[in-house]
Amino acid sequence: MKIRDRLLLAAERQFAEHGALDATLTQIRDAAGASVGALYHHFPDKAELYRQVWAHALTDYQRCFWAAVGDSADAEAGVRAAVTAHLRWVTENQYRAQVLTSARPPGVRDSESNREFMRNVARWWRTHANYGAVRELDFDLLYALWLGPAQVYARGWLGGEIVTAPIDVAPQLADAAWQVLRTDRTDAQEERA
Template sequence: MPRKTYARHKGSDKREREIIEAGLACFAEHGYANTTLEDIRLRSGASNGSIYHYFASKEGLAAAIYVEAIADYQKRILDAIERNPQARAGVRAIVRAHLDWVEENPDWARYLMEMRHAPFMATAESAIAEHNREFINAFVTWLNPHLKSGEIRRMGPDIFISLLLGPCQEFVRNWLGGCTQTKLSAAKEELASAAWLVVRGPATAEN
């Protein structure tokens, strides 16, 4: 059986997850180029056999870390809209979930921003595409009724996500770089309120 080159969030077992987390920690501390699989093995406490059972190479593990981050982030967003199905509550919950995830997982957030176009990502493109398809399908299932009702003004899902999370992404980039004066916890409500003002439709213009 061929060794996996990336992890699947739903199927990651305890040892696989430990190796992924150790890899992320090593890359965050020492950089991708300066980290070896032996560093990751020692950090995770795994045997050589365990490392190579899950990952064929450092590149495969690096891609797995990215895929795992995408899956974890998307699950947080979908959980937020499942708990907040209404338009206004859902929009605000998405923004908060985005910022909460970054605050709780700064190394993963940096990794997503910095490694998207790294050469090793070629091995993960199909997994990322699959996660994105599932995410967009679930997201659109929540969004479409609010577009039809006029609670959210009509636009494509890609425009909606850009308007909703574009300002958050810019704030996060500066926050991760230590360039913000406002604490992330304080920014959540401001950005959530602003997002709703931007996307609300005619049926909720007074809210």
């Protein structure tokens, strides 16, 4: 593994365990087995290292999320798959998930990769809303209804307040998301079937 990757992984763990303010560059460097020079060669300061760790975690999360949604057969499958992917990712990537629940560094939301991800998800949603399968909602409200309960549960689990792993409650949270996001038209179609 390249030294830059080792530094990112070590920083991810240190930031997750100690927080961005309390994690030190010495801890990160020691955990990665890197020299002072190697650390500063790749990252000019702790703020940039944190930004890179956060952006890396976000990219990984978005890749998993979009793979679940983009490959879905219909709106219901996509809504459910997204919640399940979210909870699986958190369960399997605890350090990264902990980083993403921490303060977002400046500029990450405005990155081109984040804007592209948001455009893709919004386009997917609008397509299904136009067919009448899901409700037309402002994207921020949509996000809160779709993933809000899963995020609250995941935060509780990451914080040690909840014992049951997020992936183990995915069916219930996916069902709740679908119930709140589907349209009355979807209900009527199910009754006719």
